[in-house]
Amino acid sequence: xxxxxxxxxxxxxAGASSARILANSGLDVLxxxxxxxxxxxxxxxxxxVKVLPYLPDGYGSVVERRLNRIVVHFDGRSIxxxxxxxxxxxxxxxxxxxxxxxxxxxxxxxxxxxxxFLDAVMGDDIIEVVTNKSRYIGRYLVGADGxxxxxxNIVGIGSGYKSKVVALECEVPPIGKWMDxxxxxxFDGILGYGWIFPKKDTMAVxxxxxxxxxxxxxxxxxLRLFSAAGIGYVKPHGYVYPVGPNYRSRISRxxxxxxxxxxxxxxxxxxxxxYYALKSAQIVSSYIMSPFGxxxxxxxxxxxxxxxxxxxxxxxxxxFFRYVFNxxxxxxRGKNALRRFLEDGDxxxxxxxxxxxxxxxxxxxxxx
Numbered sequence: 001x002x003x004x005x006x007x008x009x010x011x012x013x014a015g016a017s018s019a020r021i022l023a024n025s026g027l028d029v030l031x032x033x034x035x036x037x038x039x040x041x042x043x044x045x046x047x048x049v050k051v052l053p054y055l056p057d058g059y060g061s062v063v064e065r066r067l068n069r070i071v072v073h074f075d076g077r078s079i080x081x082x083x084x085x086x087x088x089x090x091x092x093x094x095x096x097x098x099x100x101x102x103x104x105x106x107x108x109x110x111x112x113x114x115x116x117f118l119d120a121v122m123g124d125d126i127i128e129v130v131t132n133k134s135r136y137i138g139r140y141l142v143g144a145d146g147x148x149x150x151x152x153n154i155v156g157i158g159s160g161y162k163s164k165v166v167a168l169e170c171e172v173p174p175i176g177k178w179m180d181x182x183x184x185x186x187f188d189g190i191l192g193y194g195w196i197f198p199k200k201d202t203m204a205v206x207x208x209x210x211x212x213x214x215x216x217x218x219x220x221x222x223l224r225l226f227s228a229a230g231i232g233y234v235k236p237h238g239y240v241y242p243v244g245p246n247y248r249s250r251i252s253r254x255x256x257x258x259x260x261x262x263x264x265x266x267x268x269x270x271x272x273x274x275y276y277a278l279k280s281a282q283i284v285s286s287y288i289m290s291p292f293g294x295x296x297x298x299x300x301x302x303x304x305x306x307x308x309x310x311x312x313x314x315x316x317x318x319x320f321f322r323y324v325f326n327x328x329x330x331x332x333r334g335k336n337a338l339r340r341f342l343e344d345g346d347x348x349x350x351x352x353x354x355x356x357x358x359x360x361x362x363x364x365x366x367x368x
Contacts, residue, residue, distance in 0.1 A: 001128075001134075001135050001136065001137055002030075002134070002136050002137070003028075003136070003137040003138070004028045004029060004030040004110070004136060004137070004138045004139075005022070005027040005028045005029065005138065005139050005140065005288075006018075006019075006022050006027055006028075006029045006030070006138060006139065006140045006141075006142060006288060007029075007030045007032065007127070007129050007136055007138035007140070007141050007142070008029065008030065008031045008032065008141075008142040008144055009032050009117040009129075009141070009142070009143055009144060009145045009150075009151050010032070010033070010034075010143070010144035010145035010146060010260075010262070011031055011032075011033030011035075011097065011100075011101050011111070011113075011144075012041070012097055012100075012144060012146065012260060012261075012277065013096075013097065013100055013260065013274050013277040013278055013281070014144040014259040014260025014261070014262075014277035014278070014280055014281050015031060015033075015142065015144030015145075015259070015260070015281075016031065016097065016100035016101045016103070016104045017054065017100060017104075017277070017278050017281035017282075018142055018144060018259060018281040018284055018285050019031040019104040019109040019111075020056065020100070020103050020104040020107050020109065021281065021282065021285035022285050022288060022289070023104065023107045023108040023109045024107045024108075025285070025289050027288070027289075028110075029104075029108070029109045029110065030109075030110045030112065030136060030138070031101070031104060031109050031110065031111045031112065032112050032115050032116075032117055032129075032131060033101065033111065033112065033113050033114075033115070034114070034115065034116040034117070034145075035113070035114065036113050036114055037098055037101075037113055038094045038095070038098050039094065039097070040093075040094060041093035041094065041097060042093075042169050042237035042239055043093045043169070043204070043273075044169060044195055044197045044204045044206060045064075045090050045091045045092060045093055045096070045197055045199060045204055046088050046089075046090055046182065046195075046197050046272070047063075047088065047089040047090070047091060047274060047275075048087070048088060048272060048275060048341070048342040048343070049086065049087055049088070049089070049342055049343050050275055050342065050343055050344060050345050051089075051274055051275045051278060052089075054275075054278035054279065054281075054282065055278070056100070056103045058099075058103070059099065061099070062091055062092070062095045062096050062099045063089045063090070063091055064090050064091055064092060064199045064200035065089070065090045065179075065198055065199065065200065066086035066088075066089050067086055067087070067088045067089070067090065067180070067181060067182055067198070068082060068083045068084070068085055068086045068087060069081070069082050069083070069180060069181035069182070070087070070088070070181060070182045070183075070184065070338060071181050071182070071183050071184070072184045072186065072334070073183065073184065073185045073186065073228070074185070074186040074187075074188075074321075074322070074325050075188070075322075075325070077325070077326070079325075079330070079331055079334065080181075081334065081335040081338060081339075083335075083339060087338075087339060087342045087343065088182050088197075088342065090197050090198060090199050090204075091199075092199060092200070112131075112133075115131050115132060115133050115134075116131055116132045117129065117130075117131055117145065117150055117151065118130045118131055118132060119154060120141055120151065120154050120155060120256065122155070122253075122254055122255070122256070125139065125255075126138065126139060126255075127139070127140070127141045127254075127255055127256065129141060138255075139255055140255045140256075140257065140288050141155075141255060141256045141257075142256075142257050142258075142259060142284060143155075143158070143256065143257070143258040143259070143262045144258075144259050144260050144262055144281075145262055146241070146260070146261045146262055147161075147240070147241045147242055147261045147262060147264065149258055149261075149262035149263075151256065151258065151262065152251075152258050152262055155253050155256045156253065157249065157250045157251055157252060157253050157256065157258060158249060158250070158251050158258045158262060158263060158264065159249055161242035161249070161264045163210065163242060163243050163244050163268060163311065164210070164211045164240055164241065164242050164243065165192065165208050165209065165210060165211070165240065165241060165242075165243050165266070165271050166208065166209065166210075166211050166215055166218060166238065166239075166240050167206055167207065167208035167209075167218075167238070167239055167240075167241075167271070168206055168207055168208075168215070168218055168219060168222050168236040168237070168238050169204060169205065169206030169207075169208075169236055169237055169239075170204075170205055170206065170234040170235065170236040170237060171199070171202045171203065171204055171205070171234075172202065172203050172205055172231055172232075172234050173202065173203075174198065174201060174202060174203055175203065175229065175230060175231070178196050178198060178203055178229060179198040179203070180198070181198075182195070182196070182197060182198075183195065183196040183229075185207075185225055185228070186321060186322075186325070187207075187221050187224070188322050189221075190207075190209040190210075190217070190218070190221060190318075191209055191210040191314070191315070191318040191319070192207065192208045192209025192210060192271075192318065193207070193208070193209075193318075194206065194207040194208075194221060194222070194224075194225040195207075195208075196225075196229060205222075205225065205226070205229070205231060205234075206222070206236065207221045207222045207225060208271050209221075211240065215238060219236075222236060241261050241264075241266055241273065242261070242264035242265075242266065243264070243266045243267065243268045243271060244264070244265070244266075244267075244268035244307040244308075244310065244311050249264075250296060251263045251264075251295075251296065251299060252294075252295050252296055257284050257287070257288075257295055259277065259280040259281055259283075259284050260273070260276070260277035260280055260281070261273055261277070263280060263299070265277075265280060265299075265303055265304075265307065267307070267310060268307055268310040268311045268313075268314045269310045269311075269313050269314040269317070269341075270341070275345065276303060279302065279303060279345065280299070280303065283295070283298050283299060283302055283303070286298070306345075306346065306348045306349065307348070309348040309349065310348045313348065
């Protein structure tokens with residue numbers, strides 16, 4: 001039976017990045033990926049620029065577009081934010097995820113494709129991992145297997161997430177007028193938004209909202225987006241994932257730790273998952289290399305406390321944006337706030353709501 005310092009289940013951004021960092025520090029790492037190489041992953045594929053410091057050298061080879069324009073659409077009106085440099089990069093998740101796995105392998109990670117995690121048996125200081133092909137022994141087991149996490153379910157951690165997003169997304173042929181900017185569509189009636197993210201030869205088109213919106217209801221908003229953009233019907237992929245952690249649920253037990261979507265830490269405001277996947281990979285890797293204190297406290301300090309504020313911002317914005325969208329305050333403050341959000345991982349700590357101006361704009365909107 002082969003023995004490793006760390007066994008990681010799931011070869012997405014969180015798993016592949018954890019594997020690369022740990023192997024680069026001299027640990028013997030096994031990465032288990034249940035699918036084959038270049039697996040398809042439904043995702044808008046947008047990287048905010050705050051992601052870039054967490055990426056290995058050479059990431060530019062898989063970037064398809066660098067965009068410095070974001071256009072926000074609502075109720076027949078559009079507001080354009082143009083910046084002096086790119087603020088969002090777009091990628092294909094097939095090539096982006098494969099790039100991260102290849103980088104992990106270059107750093108000495110044992111990458112096994114088409115190998116599915118089945119069970120984990122916890123001992124005093126070791127964990128036995130069972131797959132569809134073999135058995136392994138590890139000191140640590142990292143669950144990077146997305147939502148719902150099989151690792152978490154078996155070990156009894158990471159369950160009961162209260163805040164979830166349901167999304168419908170598809171890739172369509174490019175249409176010229178949508179290819180030079182990120183387009184965001186706000187809708188009256190859902191706590192979420194629609195998007196068009198241009199790639200190299202396609203566009204990612206979708207809508208996402210909290211699970212208070214049914215998939216059927218969300219489908220109607222996707223049809224509205226198709227109509228507004230001049231896109232013919234394409235059957236979308238649907239997926240659900242948690243946003244913001246459940247503070248009553250643990251993400252670790254003994255030598256088992258969850259990261260990325262398995263830990264339920266996608267951004268509660270934007271739904272962005274890749275930034276927090278890479279951030280959690282860094283936290284977990286640092287803990288495994290220097291296991292002082294608790295990994296839970298590190299997550300709380302670096303992620304959970306920020307996302308508490310993000311949940312408040314999300315609720316306030318999606319509930320009341322319709323009352324302030326046409327107010328000068330939205331355009332004036334929106335450009336700078338959006339830039340800070342895309343560039344700064346500590347953005348939520350800097351958010352201070354101008355409640356008097358929000359209330360004034362709300363009342364003006366109500367009187368129209």
